[in-house]
Structures are given as C-alpha cells and as structure tokens.
Amino acid sequence: MSYVAVLDAVRNGPASTRPEIADVLHLGRNLVAQRVAWLLSSGLLAEGELSRSTGGRAPRNLRLPAEAGRILVAELDALYLTVASADLQGGLTGFVREAADINDGPERILNRVADLFEQKSDGVGVPLWGIGLGLPGPIEFASGRPVSPPIMPGWNGYDVRGHLSQRFQVPVWVDNDVNVMAFGEHRKGLATSYEDVIYVKVSTGIGAGLICGGRLNRGSQGSAGDIGHIPVEEGRAILCRCGKLACLEATAGGGAIVRDAETLARTGDSPALAAVLQRVGSITLTDVIDAARRGDRTSNELLVRSARMVGELISRVTNVLNPSLILIGGDVTEVGDVYLAEVRQVVFQRAMPLATRALRIEVAPDGDLAGLRGCAFMVIDNLLAPDVASRWISRGSPVGVPDLV
Amino acid sequence: MSYVAVLDAVRNGPASTRPEIADVLHLGRNLVAQRVAWLLSSGLLAEGELSRSTGGRAPRNLRLPAEAGRILVAELDALYLTVASADLQGGLTGFVREAADINDGPERILNRVADLFEQKSDGVGVPLWGIGLGLPGPIEFASGRPVSPPIMPGWNGYDVRGHLSQRFQVPVWVDNDVNVMAFGEHRKGLATSYEDVIYVKVSTGIGAGLICGGRLNRGSQGSAGDIGHIPVEEGRAILCRCGKLACLEATAGGGAIVRDAETLARTGDSPALAAVLQRVGSITLTDVIDAARRGDRTSNELLVRSARMVGELISRVTNVLNPSLILIGGDVTEVGDVYLAEVRQVVFQRAMPLATRALRIEVAPDGDLAGLRGCAFMVIDNLLAPDVASRWISRGSPVGVPDLV
Numbered sequence: 001m002s003y004v005a006v007l008d009a010v011r012n013g014p015a016s017t018r019p020e021i022a023d024v025l026h027l028g029r030n031l032v033a034q035r036v037a038w039l040l041s042s043g044l045l046a047e048g049e050l051s052r053s054t055g056g057r058a059p060r061n062l063r064l065p066a067e068a069g070r071i072l073v074a075e076l077d078a079l080y081l082t083v084a085s086a087d088l089q090g091g092l093t094g095f096v097r098e099a100a101d102i103n104d105g106p107e108r109i110l111n112r113v114a115d116l117f118e119q120k121s122d123g124v125g126v127p128l129w130g131i132g133l134g135l136p137g138p139i140e141f142a143s144g145r146p147v148s149p150p151i152m153p154g155w156n157g158y159d160v161r162g163h164l165s166q167r168f169q170v171p172v173w174v175d176n177d178v179n180v181m182a183f184g185e186h187r188k189g190l191a192t193s194y195e196d197v198i199y200v201k202v203s204t205g206i207g208a209g210l211i212c213g214g215r216l217n218r219g220s221q222g223s224a225g226d227i228g229h230i231p232v233e234e235g236r237a238i239l240c241r242c243g244k245l246a247c248l249e250a251t252a253g254g255g256a257i258v259r260d261a262e263t264l265a266r267t268g269d270s271p272a273l274a275a276v277l278q279r280v281g282s283i284t285l286t287d288v289i290d291a292a293r294r295g296d297r298t299s300n301e302l303l304v305r306s307a308r309m310v311g312e313l314i315s316r317v318t319n320v321l322n323p324s325l326i327l328i329g330g331d332v333t334e335v336g337d338v339y340l341a342e343v344r345q346v347v348f349q350r351a352m353p354l355a356t357r358a359l360r361i362e363v364a365p366d367g368d369l370a371g372l373r374g375c376a377f378m379v380i381d382n383l384l385a386p387d388v389a390s391r392w393i394s395r396g397s398p399v400g401v402p403d404l405v
Numbered sequence: 406m407s408y409v410a411v412l413d414a415v416r417n418g419p420a421s422t423r424p425e426i427a428d429v430l431h432l433g434r435n436l437v438a439q440r441v442a443w444l445l446s447s448g449l450l451a452e453g454e455l456s457r458s459t460g461g462r463a464p465r466n467l468r469l470p471a472e473a474g475r476i477l478v479a480e481l482d483a484l485y486l487t488v489a490s491a492d493l494q495g496g497l498t499g500f501v502r503e504a505a506d507i508n509d510g511p512e513r514i515l516n517r518v519a520d521l522f523e524q525k526s527d528g529v530g531v532p533l534w535g536i537g538l539g540l541p542g543p544i545e546f547a548s549g550r551p552v553s554p555p556i557m558p559g560w561n562g563y564d565v566r567g568h569l570s571q572r573f574q575v576p577v578w579v580d581n582d583v584n585v586m587a588f589g590e591h592r593k594g595l596a597t598s599y600e601d602v603i604y605v606k607v608s609t610g611i612g613a614g615l616i617c618g619g620r621l622n623r624g625s626q627g628s629a630g631d632i633g634h635i636p637v638e639e640g641r642a643i644l645c646r647c648g649k650l651a652c653l654e655a656t657a658g659g660g661a662i663v664r665d666a667e668t669l670a671r672t673g674d675s676p677a678l679a680a681v682l683q684r685v686g687s688i689t690l691t692d693v694i695d696a697a698r699r700g701d702r703t704s705n706e707l708l709v710r711s712a713r714m715v716g717e718l719i720s721r722v723t724n725v726l727n728p729s730l731i732l733i734g735g736d737v738t739e740v741g742d743v744y745l746a747e748v749r750q751v752v753f754q755r756a757m758p759l760a761t762r763a764l765r766i767e768v769a770p771d772g773d774l775a776g777l778r779g780c781a782f783m784v785i786d787n788l789l790a791p792d793v794a795s796r797w798i799s800r801g802s803p804v805g806v807p808d809l810v
Contacts, residue, residue: 003408026795138759196625208725212624217617219727222602223759224617230721231755233638242757316635317725320613322624346540350636352647353544354553354628390431 002027004389006035007044010062011384017051017059036062043068060232064088065402068130072112072117072168073375074179075368076109076135078102078204083116083366085375088129090188092369094120096274102136102151123393131164131172131385132375134180136205138223144174147222150204152367168342172380175218177201178225181329182209183216186376187381190364194325200227201330201367202310204285206249212321228253232309252309254285254331257302259287270298289334306332307339311346318351318359327364407432409794411440412449416789422456422464424729441467446474469493471474474534477522477573478780480582480773481514481540483507483556483609487773488521491781493534495593497774502668507541507556512565532787536569536577537722538586541610543628549579552627555647556610578783579624582606586734586772587614588621589779592786595769603722603772605632606735606772607715609690611654617726632722633658636747637714657714659736662707666693675703690745694739709739712744716751723756723764732769 005025009015015024022032037044040115046065046082050058066087073092074083081100084092086249096116100109117131137149144161146152161172173185182199185191197211210217217224228249229242235251242249250256261283265273272291276283289298314326326347332339344361351359364370410430420429427437447642451470455463471492478497479488486505489497501521505514513655515715522536524754542554549566566577568755580588587604590596596604599761610756611633615622622629634647647654655661670678677696681688696704719731731752737744749766756764769775787793 085412194625194628210725212617212629213620215618215620217622219617219760219761220599220764221727221759222730223748223757224601224725226724226727226757229757230724239806244636316721320629320632320722320725321622322626322629322631324625352628352631354626354633355624355631357626359625371406373683 002031002328003035003039004384004386006032007039007064007384007389008386010045011064016061016063018062019054019059020108022063030126051103057072059230065315067126070126071132071376071379072120072131073132073379074117074134074372075180075371075375076100076102076113076115077177078136080394081113083113083120083373085120085326086132088374088380090373090380091185092372093246095369095372097368099131099298103154105154106160106163106222110160114164117168128168128170130170130379131168132379133164133172133174134177134371134375135160135174136177137221138221138226139174139179140177140222141173141175141218142247144172147163159361170197171379171383173376173382175378176207176209176222176225177371178207178209178329179216179218179377179388180209180374181345181364181371182225183372183377184370184372185327185364186211186214186216186374187377190327190362191325191371195320196323197325197327198314198321198323199329199364200310200314202253202306203330204254206330210321219356227313230313232313234309248309248313257288257306258283258285261299262300264298264302269369270296272296273299285331286334292335292338300338303332303335303339304342307335307342308346308391311343312350314343315347315350318355322355324358325362326359326361328361329364329367329370333363333365333367407436408440409789409791411437411792412444412469412789412794415450415471421453421466421468423467424459426467439456471496472531475531476534476784477525477538478537478777478782478784479518479522479539479602480585480776480780481505481507481518481538482582483541484519486514487777488518488525489777490525493538493785495589495778495781495785496799497777497781500774500777510559511565511568513558515565515568519569522573522799533573533575533785535575537585537784538565538569538577538579539582539776539780540565540579543626543631544579544581544584545627546578546580546623549577568737569701574783574803576788578780579785580783581612581614581627581630581806582776582779583612583614583734584621584623585614585783586742586769586776587616587630587732587779588782589731589775589777591616591619591779592782593778595732595767597726598731601726601728602732603630603719603726603728603731604732604734604769605719607658607711607716607733607737608735609659611715611735612804613722615726628781632718635718636656637718639714653714653718657711662693662711663688663690665707666704666738667709669703675701677701678704688711690736691739695742697740705743708737708740708744709747712740713751714746716748717755719748720752720755723752723760727760731764731765733766733767734772734775739771770773 015021022029031124045062048061048063051061065091071086082097084095138147140147146155160174165172178201191197195214199209208227211227229247231246232248235246238250240247240250264270265277276287288299418554419427429435450467453468456466471494476491487502489500495555542551545552551560560646565579570577583606586744596602613629613632615632636651637653640651643655645652645655669675671683681692693704
C-alpha cells in the first residue's frame with residue numbers, strides 16, 4: 001500500500017524528497033526511508049540532484065527513472081499511422097510515420113504496426129512494459145475493442161489488444177485517437193496545468209477528447225466527446241456518413257470543406273481551386289489552405305465558415321463542461337491564426353460569460369506527438385495505478401511487469 | 406495513511422470484514438486488526454452482524470456508524486427552502502419546507518436557515534460534523550461563494566460559508582442545487598450503480614448536474630451543467646433573463662410554459678387556461694399540468710413542446726458525455742409519463758446509437774430529498790477525504806472534527 005503511495009507522490013509531483021513524501025503522506029520518516037530504499041533497489045525510483053536545504057542537510061530529489069522501462073506506442077488515423085518508442089517520462093524516440101489505409105482492416109494494419117515495433121532498436125535491453133494504441137473511432141476501453149466505428153467498419157469488435165499482446169507478450173491498452181491526444185497534452189504538454197480541457201480535432205472528421213476534473217472522461221461506452229455528429233443548423237440538407245442529417249462533421253469537417261471546394265471549383269466561383277482541380281483531378285484540404293493563403297477569397301470563406309460552425313458548437317459544449325482550456329488540433333491547424341481567431345470570437349460571444357471567464361483557446365500544433373505521448377502515459381499510468389502496482393510490488397517483481405497484470 | 410484506507414474501503418463498499426479489507430488493500434491481517442481496533446475505539450467504525458463464513462470462523466461486518474455524527478443540510482430554490490438533519494449514512498430527519506424568496510438576499514435567507522437549524526432537536530447529543538447547502542446558481546466550490554448567479558443577483562460573491570460557519574463553528578460546504586441533487590442520487594438513490602449520469606432539472610429554470618466517471622463534474626468555474634442557456638432553434642425571438650436570445654430555459658422552462666400559457670389564455674386558444682386566468686389573475690405550471698390532465702389540448706401541447714425541446718438538447722449533451730443514466734427532475738416531473746415519453750423518444754431518435762446503447766432515462770421524483778442527501782454526503786465525503794481525514798486521525802480526535810479542518 002504505502003509503496004504505491006510513495007511512488008505516486010513522486011510520480012505525480014506533490015513530493016520529490018523523502019521529507020516531502022513523509023509530509024504529504026503523513027507517514028513516519030523511517031517508514032518512508034524504508035519504502036524509498038526498496039523502490040530504489042527495484043529500479044522504480046532513482047536519485048537525482050540535491051534539493052534545497054530547509055535547514056540541516058539538503059535532501060536528495062527522487063524521480064521515476066525514464067530509462068527503467070519502455071513502451072511501444074502507435075497512433076492510427078484514417079490514412080496514415082505513426083509509431084514510436086517511449087520512455088517512462090513520455091519521451092519519444094524512433095518516430096515513424098507512413099501512409100496506411102485504415103480500411104485495409106485490423107489484421108493487415110496491426111501486423112504492419114507490429115512489424116514496425118519489432119524494427120525498433122532503440123531502448124533494446126530495457127524491459128518492454130507495454131503497448132499503447134490510439135484508433136480513430138469509439139473504443140470500449142475495458143476490452144480494447146472498437147465499437148461500431150463509422151470510419152473503420154471492418155474493425156468493429158476486433159480484439160486489438162489480443163492481437164498485439166499475443167505477439168509481444170506484454171499488456172496492451174487501446175483508446176480513441178482524440179482521447180490519447182487530449183491525455184498526452186494533459187500529462188505532458190500544453191494542458192498539464194489545466195484540470196478541465198476539451199481537445200477538438202478537426203481533420204477529415206471532427207471529434208473531441210475531454211479531460212474533466214483532471215481525468216480523461218470516456219463516458220459509459222467510450223463515445224464521450226463525439227461532437228462531430230451533433231446536428232448544426234446550416235447542415236440541414238447534408239447527409240453524414242453516420243446516416244444522420246446535418247452533422248457538424250458533414251458540414252464543417254475537412255471532408256466537407258474539400259467537397260464544397262470541388263463544387264466551387266466546378267462552378268467557377270474559385271478560379272484558384274478550378275486550376276488545381278484541372279491540374280490534379282481532385283482537391284485536398286491543403287490545396288484549399290494554400291489557395292486561401294495566396295488570396296483566394298472563396299477558399300478563405302470556406303475555412304472561416306468551418307471555423308464559425310465549429311466555434312458555435314464548441315460554445316455550447318463550453319456551457320455544458322465549463323473548461324479552462326480548449327485546444328484545437330487536427331489538419332485545420334495548418335490554416336493558422338484565421339481559424340483560431342474565428343473560433344475564439346464565436347465562443348466568447350456565444351457561451352455564458354461565467355463559462356468563459358477563465359477560458360483559454362489555443363492551437364495544439366502536433367497532435368501525432370501528443371497522441372503518442374498519451375498512449376505512453378496510458379500504459380504507464382495503468383501499470384502504476386495503485387491496485388495494479390500494489391499487486392506486482394507485493395510479489396516483489398517490478399521488472400517483467402506484463403505477466404503480473 | 407492506512408487508517409483512512411481502511412475507513413474508505415468499508416465506507417465505499419469494496420470490503421466489509423477484516424479479511425476483505427486485508428485483501429482489497431494488500432495489507433497484513435495484523436495491521437488491519439490494529440487499524441480497525443483504533444477506528445472502533447474512536448467511533449468511526451462499528452461492528453455489525455456476522456458475515457458469511459468462507460471456512461473457519463465467520464468474520465464480523467464493519468460499517469460507518471450512522472449515529473456517530475450529524476450534518477445539517479439545506480436546499481434553497483427560487484421560491485422556497487428545505488432543511489433537514491442527516492446522519493452519516495445520509496438518512497434524513499426533521500424535514501422542513503417553507504416558502505422563501507431567494508431575492509430577499511443572503512443575510513435574511515441564511516439567518517432563517519440558521520434559525521431552522523437551531524430549532525432541530527433531532528440528534529442533539531450527537532456531535533455536529535458540518536453543514537451542507539445547495540443554492541440555485543453557479544457556485545465557486547472552493548470558496549463556497551455564488552458567482553454571477555442569474556436568479557439571485559444579490560448573492561453574487563457573498564461569503565455563504567463564512568456566514569454559517571461563524572454561527573455554528575463547524576465546516577460548511579456549498580454547491581449548486583442541481584449538483585447536490587445529482588450527487589445525492591449518485592451516493593444513495595436512483596443513480597448509485599451508474600458512473601456517468603446527467604440529472605436535468607426542469608423547473609422555472611433549467612439546469613443539469615453531471616456525474617462523470619463516478620465523480621461530480623463542476624467544471625473550472627462551477628458552471629458545468631449550465632444547459633439552460635444553450636440556444637435552441639425555436640427560441641430565436643425570445644430574450645432570456647441572462648441577456649441572450651433563444652436560450653433553452655427561456656423557450657422550454659417552467660417560466661416559459663407559464664408565459665406561453667397566459668398568452669394562450671388571453672387569445673382564447675385554451676378555454677381551460679382562460680378560466681383559471683379569469684378566476685385567479687395568473688397561471689402557474691401546476692395549473693397548466695392540471696388543465697392538460699383534464700383534457701385541455703393546448704396545455705398538453707405546451708408541455709409536450711417543452712419536453713421535445715428539452716429532449717432535443719439532451720440528445721446533443723448525450724453525444725458529448727455518453728451517460729448511462731439520465732434523470733429528469735424538477736417541477737415537470739408532476740406532468741408524469743407524457744413528458745418522460747417525449748424526452749425519451751427524441752433522445753433515442755436524435756443521439757448517436759452508440760451513445761444511447763446502454764442509456765436509461767428515468768424520472769427523479771423527489772429532487773428536494775435527493776438534494777438534501779447530496780448536501781449531507783458532500784460534507785461527509787469532504788471530511789473523510791484521505792487528505793483531510795488523515796490529518797485529523799493523526800491528531801487522534803475524530804470527534805469534534807470541525808476545529809481540525
């Protein structure tokens with residue numbers, strides 16, 4: 001019991017020296033010294049620099065040693081995947097990003113992820129603690145299985161955890177991609193000092209990850225934050241891939257922007273986009289962003305309209321959740337300040353004053369890295385959660401954790 | 406440390422006998438026996454009946470003794486107040502409800518609450534642990550002060566906690582009225598086995614209390630759940646008391662129903678309501694409900710329209726939060742099944758299938774009692790929270806808690 005409490009106090013920051021641990025946990029100094037000695041000997045804590053003295057001998061700082069274990073992490077999107085290796089502080093190495101169509105199905109995609117994992121030589125010799133994965137759809141967190149994911153239908157109910165844990169013989173955790181991005185920014189990133197955070201990802205689709213009271217909020221079935229399928233007024237005539245009418249995603253998402261851009265290219269409303277369409281045969285979100293940057297009014301209007309609708313919906317979610325930080329991530333971050341400015345204006349104008357009194361709205365520029373970091377902390381936090389950690393600490397073997405979970 | 410862990414294990418249910426405590430907390434049996442002995446001697450635990458034997462002597466059940474302390478609780482609404490005394494299991498006695506206009510201001514209303522508290526003879530001789538209060542507006546939970554509350558402007562920033570703690574010399578906690586209702590149903594009521602709950606109160610105003618992942622979610626400024634001021638399409642021309650247009654509350658709340666009922670009485674669309682207006686000079690929500698019951702089509706339509714708009718908004722909040730239980734409370738519960746049926750139909754039709762797959766929507770019939778119970782548990786849970794309890798346990802005096810907080 002007290003081993004885990006000591007570890008948690010150091011890991012989560014309230015204490016970093018033996019005297020501080022004793023204070024924070026209301027434990028005797030002898031007991032703390034004994035617990036720390038054991039955690040040091042088992043490699044779960046390491047000694048760092050001398051702390052400031054408060055009279056008497058300066059105590060030594062303690063920390064979770066980044067190098068005591070490694071985590072393999074992967075984040076999958078509709079059209080590409082990223083993998084990396086992480087240390088116990090969420091530090092990433094060996095980052096790889098490559099194209100991959102999620103519709104190739106779980107077997108093929110997960111085998112590719114596993115092959116990339118095996119090619120990683122970084123950290124070899126360091127025990128592998130586990131694997132963390134982010135997937136672009138709702139996930140039943142307890143089982144690690146996708147649940148009716150709209151953009152990856154072939155994955156419905158697939159045993160993602162089983163597939164990877166069988167091959168690597170370590171525990172595996174799986175979560176929604178935006179959840180791990182929000183979690184990554186919260187554990188080590190832009191949102192570390194915020195307890196109530198909404199991470200909104202606007203790429204082809206639109207989704208959100210919610211940190212409520214300092215904890216990731218997945219809802220009862222893992223679909224919390226699914227704001228892309230809330231109807232918006234302007235979308236009345238638009239059918240979404242989810243089967244409903246007027247969804248935010250179908251009206252303001254990256255896919256919708258591209259669809260509308262192609263229409264406006266064909267009608268001649270945008271000469272710049274018409275030129276792209278004629279040259280390449282199709283238009284991407286990047287084309288629209290480039291055209292807007294080069295002064296194409298129609299492209300700019302498309303992007304601002306998306307930002308306005310996204311902002312409008314965020315203003316409502318802000319009334320419901322009263323966050324202190326909203327991060328805008330995903331492909332639209334390439335648009336730059338114009339997008340953020342429009343979202344900000346709409347949210348501060350439409351939401352209740354109290355709900356926005358202490359609110360910051362910022363861009364989260366690199367969702368992939370945040371997502372991979374989130375995957376790493378998902379594994380670390382679950383392995384070091386009090387009930388799990390006390391079990392394997394009581395068996396005396398922190399290293400080679402997997403078989404004990 | 407381990408005292409609190411033992412107390413928590415018993416209080417929150419995972420263990421009720423000494424062997425179970427040892428298992429759940431991974432503590433040695435001798436240590437558990439010693440901790441339990443101290444908690445028994447200090448009156449924080451009591452022994453109950455024999456548990457089932459699992460071979461060998463049957464262990465004795467332990468419980469938090471309801472009678473070891475008492476809590477004074479009050480719930481304030483716009484037009485009335487309720488007070489009661491609670492034991493440590495949330496059992497209520499001495500329930501009093503009386504008319505009180507919140508606009509009389511904090512001094513007068515809180516003095517009345519305090520007078521009613523002092524008249525309570527139930528539980529005298531039992532130490533008073535604290536006071537819990539629910540107020541109809543956003544509350545900054547850390548300070549217990551109302552923050553720009555729309556229906557109680559004179560209370561803005563008032564030191565509610567200081568007012569009562571000075572008079573009773575015990576710790577005081579204050580929260581929003583719908584929050585304590587949600588919390589009361591969650592700790593001991595309809596929502597005890599649900600981790601993700603939305604409690605929607607539809608009375609004169611409309612608000613929600615959110616339980617996310619088993620914890621009350623107040624947001625960063627205490628305004629989470631403020632769904633009454635989200636705009637709805639039908640409300641375009643309606644100015645809300647919050648100063649914005651088209652709010653759900655101004656379109657579908659009890660006040661809106663009464664306003665529309667008076668209009669329809671005057672235009673002659675509802676002979677039943679016209680008769681009431683002529684007889685009494687004004688119309689209440691109860692009049693509209695009575696008229697609907699007696700077959701008045703216009704009154705029925707007003708109520709169903711409110712339910713439809715409330716349901717529409719709940720369907721969106723359901724996509725965001727993915728709850729497993731939604732409770733509908735407040736004055737509209739008097740409408741009966743018609744209201745609930747309409748809300749259910751709209752939510753299940755409009756929200757994403759995954760978000761409603763395991764969703765129940767029910768009526769919460771007695772919000773006042775749930776609110777008072779919520780106030781009691783707010784006090785108990787805060788006093789027995791690990792950091793607080795370990796502080797006063799380490800000083801050896803669980804009774805007479807207040808001066809130690």
